Amino acid sequence: MLRTAQRGTHRAEGPAVIDYSSLLAPVSKGAVGAAALTAVAATAATGLGLAPADAATSTQRGPVSQASSKLPPISALGSSPLRTGHSGQRVQALQSLLNHHGANINVDGSFGRRTRNAVVTFQSSAGIGVDGVVGARTRSALGSKNPTAVNSTPKLRPGSRGEAVKNLQSLLNNAGANIKVDGVFGRGTNTAVRNFQSSAGVGVDGVVGPRTWGKLSSGAGSAAASKSSTAVSNTPKLRRGNRGDAVKNLQNLLNNSGANIKADGVFGRATYNAVRNFQSSAGVGVDGVVGPRTWGKLNSGNVTIAKASSANTSAPAPASSTSAKSDASGEAIVESAKKYLGTPYVWGGSSRSGFDCSGLTSTVYREHGISIPRTARKQAFGGKIISESEARVGDLVVFTQRNYGHVGIYAGNGKIVDASRSRNQVVYRDIWTSKVVFVTYR
Numbered sequence: 001m002l003r004t005a006q007r008g009t010h011r012a013e014g015p016a017v018i019d020y021s022s023l024l025a026p027v028s029k030g031a032v033g034a035a036a037l038t039a040v041a042a043t044a045a046t047g048l049g050l051a052p053a054d055a056a057t058s059t060q061r062g063p064v065s066q067a068s069s070k071l072p073p074i075s076a077l078g079s080s081p082l083r084t085g086h087s088g089q090r091v092q093a094l095q096s097l098l099n100h101h102g103a104n105i106n107v108d109g110s111f112g113r114r115t116r117n118a119v120v121t122f123q124s125s126a127g128i129g130v131d132g133v134v135g136a137r138t139r140s141a142l143g144s145k146n147p148t149a150v151n152s153t154p155k156l157r158p159g160s161r162g163e164a165v166k167n168l169q170s171l172l173n174n175a176g177a178n179i180k181v182d183g184v185f186g187r188g189t190n191t192a193v194r195n196f197q198s199s200a201g202v203g204v205d206g207v208v209g210p211r212t213w214g215k216l217s218s219g220a221g222s223a224a225a226s227k228s229s230t231a232v233s234n235t236p237k238l239r240r241g242n243r244g245d246a247v248k249n250l251q252n253l254l255n256n257s258g259a260n261i262k263a264d265g266v267f268g269r270a271t272y273n274a275v276r277n278f279q280s281s282a283g284v285g286v287d288g289v290v291g292p293r294t295w296g297k298l299n300s301g302n303v304t305i306a307k308a309s310s311a312n313t314s315a316p317a318p319a320s321s322t323s324a325k326s327d328a329s330g331e332a333i334v335e336s337a338k339k340y341l342g343t344p345y346v347w348g349g350s351s352r353s354g355f356d357c358s359g360l361t362s363t364v365y366r367e368h369g370i371s372i373p374r375t376a377r378k379q380a381f382g383g384k385i386i387s388e389s390e391a392r393v394g395d396l397v398v399f400t401q402r403n404y405g406h407v408g409i410y411a412g413n414g415k416i417v418d419a420s421r422s423r424n425q426v427v428y429r430d431i432w433t434s435k436v437v438f439v440t441y442r
Contacts, residue, residue, distance in 0.1 A: 072096050074143040082134040086111040094134060097142045098122060104163070121164065124155040156208040160185040168208055171216040172196055178245070195236035195246060204237065238290040242267040250290055253298040254278055258305035273384060274305070276441065281306045286441060287371035288382070329368065330394025337364045337409045337417035343426045345419050350374075355419040355426060357407050361396060364409060370441055376407040383439040391438040400435045410438065 076093035103118040177192035251263040259274040282297040346354025399406040408418025
């Protein structure tokens with residue numbers, strides 16, 4: 001008679017677990033009993049599809065060789081899903097099949113973290129839903145005669161580990177990165193991936209999928225690197241807050257163009273202002289973000305940053321052809337703002353159907369090729385705060401009450417054009433308080 005498991009010793013779903021020792025109780029003292037136990041164990045192993053040797057070795061590890069061990073049939077996985085927490089012979093069969101497809105995990109019958117990671121990697125490689133649960137589609141893919149390359153080109157993201165990540169890191173280094181090949185997808189690898197994606201012209205999301213693998217394997221990461229080793233580290237899209245060698249390269253190029261900033265690899269306020277000044281001098285969109293157009297101008301060596309002496313002294317700069325051009329541009333900005341006079345005030349609005357204060361200023365500036373943040377507070381600190389004596393027509397006037405809560409366009413002689421909430425429309429009026437700061441994006 002078979003003994004059942006005691007209450008509280010629940011096993012995972014799958015083939016029943018039999019206590020074969022109870023079958024041998026009457027004959028356990030003889031050689032017949034030992035022979036019977038061996039035969040029963042061998043039969044159980046064969047029923048799972050494992051050779052008897054596999055039954056004796058419960059923690060086989062690494063890819064399964066067809067020559068050395070018989071691969072378990074897909075039927076050994078059962079018909080119900082397998083997931084984290086399960087254990088038993090079904091999980092052993094799963095682990096053997098995963099190793100056959102390139103994983104390197106212990107065949108111990110325990111569905112833990114390593115087994116789940118191997119399942120996730122396999123699912124990504126096989127192009128099926130990645131959920132870490134072995135259902136019908138995963139079982140079908142595991143039964144493929146041609147092993148899926150688990151460790152070659154799976155979808156990788158921060159947190160991934162293993163040989164596939166080492167392969168990725170090596171390819172990134174071939175493409176110009178300088179990261180440790182440790183098999184851990186951490187911050188350094190994430191930054192290198194994003195830089196490579198930006199350079200390669202693919203979506204910058206830090207996830208290594210088919211397009212990124214394709215670019216890495218097509219020559220962008222090996223032979224071509226000798227000709228353009230700067231592809232990864234020198235020309236990614238950079239913005240305030242970035243750090244690293246790419247920022248140092250940017251800072252050196254800005255200094256070559258007339259800036260005077262520290263090349264410390266930190267994209268801080270000084271670098272941000274230098275980028276904006278360079279963009280203004282180069283005639284590209286002034287947004288403080290270093291993209292392809294800004295990199296192109298920087299690498300051309302043909303742009304010199306205009307010296308904005310008026311923004312660095314206590315008195316306005318003397319009139320010159322450069323300042324006159326700036327003043328004329330400021331007048332044009334004011335005229336653009338005035339064409340919206342009478343437009344209704346609409347919270348969050350940024351069109352002819354209605355504006356709020358920062359919606360008006362950002363829209364007018366954009367019409368003149370100047371990109372500025374969307375809110376009044378961000379517009380205040382995104383530009384350069386100057387004194388009233390330094391302010392020119394077309395600069396911004398930000399009201400400091402309510403945490404820099406209102407902004408307008410300076411029209412000269414103490415007047416502004418702004419979208420007034422109290423008057424419910426765009427108006428031309430006097431600056432009514434001294435609690436303001438003047439901000440320039442020149």
